[in-house]
Amino acid sequence: xxxxxxxxxxxxxxxxxxxxxYGPVQVLHGIEFRVDEGEAVVILGANGSGKTTTLRAICxxxxxxxxxxxxxxxxxxxxxEAVTKLGVAHVPQGRGTFADLSVDDNMxxxxxxxxxxxxxxxxxxxxEVFPILGSRRAQPAGQLSGGEQQMLAISRAxxxxxxxxxxxxxxxxxxxxxxxxxxxxxxxxxxxxxxTMLVVEQNANLALAxxxxxxxxxxxxxxxxxxxxxxxxxxxxxxxYLGY
Amino acid sequence: xxxxxxxxxxxxxxGATYAVIAVALVLIYxxxxxxxxxxxxxxxIGSFIAYAFAVDVGLPxxxxxxxxxxxxxxxxxxxxxxxxxxxxxxxHLPLVIITLGLLLLINSVAGMIWGYDxxxxxxxxxxxxxxxxxxxxxxxxxxGTLITTIxxxxxxxxxxxxxxxxxxxxxxxxxLESAALSxxxxxxxxxxxxxxxxxxxxxxxxxxxxxxxxxxxPTFAARVLIFASAAAVLGGLDSLWGALVGGLVIxxxxxxxxxxxxxIPSQMGLASAVGVLIIVLLIRPNGxxxxxxxxxV
Numbered sequence: 001x002x003x004x005x006x007x008x009x010x011x012x013x014x015x016x017x018x019x020x021x022y023g024p025v026q027v028l029h030g031i032e033f034r035v036d037e038g039e040a041v042v043i044l045g046a047n048g049s050g051k052t053t054t055l056r057a058i059c060x061x062x063x064x065x066x067x068x069x070x071x072x073x074x075x076x077x078x079x080x081e082a083v084t085k086l087g088v089a090h091v092p093q094g095r096g097t098f099a100d101l102s103v104d105d106n107m108x109x110x111x112x113x114x115x116x117x118x119x120x121x122x123x124x125x126x127x128e129v130f131p132i133l134g135s136r137r138a139q140p141a142g143q144l145s146g147g148e149q150q151m152l153a154i155s156r157a158x159x160x161x162x163x164x165x166x167x168x169x170x171x172x173x174x175x176x177x178x179x180x181x182x183x184x185x186x187x188x189x190x191x192x193x194x195x196t197m198l199v200v201e202q203n204a205n206l207a208l209a210x211x212x213x214x215x216x217x218x219x220x221x222x223x224x225x226x227x228x229x230x231x232x233x234x235x236x237x238x239x240x241y242l243g244y
Numbered sequence: 245x246x247x248x249x250x251x252x253x254x255x256x257x258x259g260a261t262y263a264v265i266a267v268a269l270v271l272i273y274x275x276x277x278x279x280x281x282x283x284x285x286x287x288x289i290g291s292f293i294a295y296a297f298a299v300d301v302g303l304p305x306x307x308x309x310x311x312x313x314x315x316x317x318x319x320x321x322x323x324x325x326x327x328x329x330x331x332x333x334x335x336h337l338p339l340v341i342i343t344l345g346l347l348l349l350i351n352s353v354a355g356m357i358w359g360y361d362x363x364x365x366x367x368x369x370x371x372x373x374x375x376x377x378x379x380x381x382x383x384x385x386x387x388g389t390l391i392t393t394i395x396x397x398x399x400x401x402x403x404x405x406x407x408x409x410x411x412x413x414x415x416x417x418x419x420l421e422s423a424a425l426s427x428x429x430x431x432x433x434x435x436x437x438x439x440x441x442x443x444x445x446x447x448x449x450x451x452x453x454x455x456x457x458x459x460x461x462p463t464f465a466a467r468v469l470i471f472a473s474a475a476a477v478l479g480g481l482d483s484l485w486g487a488l489v490g491g492l493v494i495x496x497x498x499x500x501x502x503x504x505x506x507x508i509p510s511q512m513g514l515a516s517a518v519g520v521l522i523i524v525l526l527i528r529p530n531g532x533x534x535x536x537x538x539x540x541v
Contacts, residue, residue: 059425084427096422098415100535109415112408113427160427 010072011036012164012196013058013088018066020050020057027053029220030066035164040190040197042207042228044241045217051200052093054217055166058198059083059090070164085113089162093169095153099142103133106141106152110159119159126155129185147178154182158189165189167199171206179203183210204241208232216241249380251503252496257386258471259495261452264393265465265472266479266487268445271400274417274482275437278339282323282346283445284465284472289350290316290446291365291453291460292358298366305366309450313443320442324435333434334420347466354462362459371456389451396447397484403440404484413437417482448472470514471498474521480534489532494520 013035020028027050035041045051057064060080068075070086084090089110098106107126111119127134130151136144141152150170157165170186171179183206189195190210201207208214214231216224224234231237265287272280290312297308323346331338369388373381404410412433415423424430452468453460475494479486497520498513508516524532 061421061424080424081427081429084425090425092421092425096419096425098418098422101414101418105411105414108411109423109426109428112412112415156426 010069012039012071013198014067014069015054015058016067018054018057018064018068020053020062020064022053022062027062027220028057028064031217031220031222033215033222033225035196035198038190038194038196039213040186040199040211042204042211042214043198043200043217044202044204044207044214044231044237045200046240048219049217050220051217052168053220055090055092055168055198055200058166059088084160087161087163088166089157089160089164090166091153091157091168091170093172095149097141097144097149097153100140102138103141103144103152104137106156107133107137107159110156113160122159126159130155146173147175147182150174150178150182151185154185154189158193158195162195164196164198167197167201169200169202171201171203179206183207186210202241204231204237208242246378246380247503249377251499253380253382253386254503255496255499256390256492257383257455257495258498259475259492260386260389260393261448261455261491262468262471262475262494263488263491264389264396264448264451265445265468266475266491267393267397267400267484268441268448269469269472269476270479270481270484270487271444272437272441273476274404275413275434275441276333276339277417278336278343279473280441281340281343282350283343283441284469285347285350285354286316286320286442287445287449287452288462288465289319289354290442291449291464292354292462294446294450295358295363295365295453295460299363305368305454309368309446312450313446316446317439317443320438321435324438325431328434328438329431333430351462351466358462360461360463362461365450365453365458365460367456368450368454385455392447392451393488396444397488400444400484409433409436471495471517474517478521478524478531480531482535483531483533486531486533493532 011034016032017030018028019030031054043051043054053062056062058068060075060078060083070088073086075083098109107123108119127137132148133152133155141149144152170182187210190197199207199211208228208231211228213227215222216237224237268287269283272283293315294309294312297303297311298305327342328339369384373383374387375382404413412428413436415426415428416430416433420430449465452458453464471494475490476487478493479490494517498517501508501516502510502513
């Protein structure tokens with residue numbers, strides 16, 4: 001276990017011997033990985049391999065054992081809200097939209113942990129990036145299309161000025177062109193803000209194109225790890241996840 | 245004509261009191277998406293605390309009610325912390341059972357302290373009438389209750405829609421998991437919801453029992469809660485202003501049906517109100533003003 005001391009020197013995200021279970025069903029069997037400052041790391045894996053559970057375990061949304069630390073601060077015993085306060089933003093699978101709240105309110109909730117005065121300015125900034133969100137700011141967010149909701153989810157998460165962004169299958173249910181655009185945007189965010197990212201994705205092609213490094217999960221264990229380039233050229237990964 | 249007006253005033257009078265209790269129900273429902281069976285008893289205990297300050301201590305009635313609101317809010321916050329928070333907020337059945345248990349517990353405690361003899365609650369509004377025409381009397385009590393309810397609704401709307409704590413409140417009721425991921429303190433927000441609903445419930449209870457035609461005793465809330473629930477569901481369960489309209493409609497239906505359809509015995513007033521509720525829900529399943537959840541995926 002990492003000592004619960006606050007040091008700025010620790011990596012943005014360090015995970016070791018992480019186990020997680022839903023009731024009696026053990027999903028993660030002790031995984032270990034780290035994400036360094038400014039890196040984008042992708043977790044690949046088939047359905048049921050534990051990708052989503054890994055992100056949920058980091059945010060303490062599933063019963064876990066093992067150690068997770070954010071910039072050297074151990075998350076043991078912390079609540080989900082407290083993990084967010086440490087600068088971790090999580091865009092859950094299905095986007096986690098506040099469906100009956102307005103787009104504006106969704107954006108304000110993204111900035112809930114912030115204390116500064118620039119919230120409205122930043123919201124307007126995102127409406128310039130995604131004009132469709134701006135033109136629908138007063139509408140209930142549940143009425144946006146799937147792609148628009150994904151844009152909203154990502155801008156909402158970034159409204160909190162997170163140091164670490166966790167993305168759970170951002171491409172799920174979106175048309176190929178929109179997915180491509182989405183990954184372009186993420187790449188831009190990474191360049192502009194230097195936000196550290198951990199992305200869980202089934203679309204290995206696009207994810208590896210924006211990532212620096214990657215891990216492949218198989219049945220709750222890390223089977224392969226390496227740089228994005230390594231994974232792209234790895235025979236097993238190529239056959240199983242890239243499909244050629 | 246006189247008689248119609250009389251029945252109209254009667255309907256508004258009882259409707260306004262149903263409405264204000266319905267507002268408390270809607271509040272706690274919005275906070276927890278839970279029907280809180282103990283809410284009526286919190287109204288009752290709040291009224292009794294106000295009674296104790298006003299009659300036993302001898303305070304003027306308004307400060308007595310404010311003190312009672314604070315104490316009932318603290319009581320509700322304590323209940324939330326000890327009996328509700330240890331349980332998973334997304335699993336409703338155990339929580340509903342706990343609120344049912346609380347209903348019985350609070351009721352017995354009140355019976356133990358104050359007994360079951362009805363007592364006269366000091367009037368909040370002046371006695372007498374604003375307007376009188378034969379048998380039709382518009383009482384100060386009716387006008388006062390209606391105005392208090394509307395002021396309360398305006399204040400609550402501002403609190404929920406214009407403040408950060410209101411945003412947290414709406415986030416928790418909209419999507420518990422995303423609220424936690426946004427850093428909203430779930431436990432404290434739900435506790436705030438309980439306290440707020442208890443404070444509003446105290447006003448509701450006091451308004452109900454301060455009618456010179458009524459008295460305060462530990463079982464009053466159980467009866468009126470049925471009307472108030474009907475009003476809340478009719479209004480849409482998650483709409484504050486719907487609760488006001490729902491309360492007025494139920495009060496009006498009760499008074500008009502019994503007044504004009506003489507074959508309906510007056511004991512059936514509640515049943516006929518529920519009948520109207522069922523018809524409305526058949527046509528509008530989300531009530532008159534309830535938000536229909538539209539979500540594209």
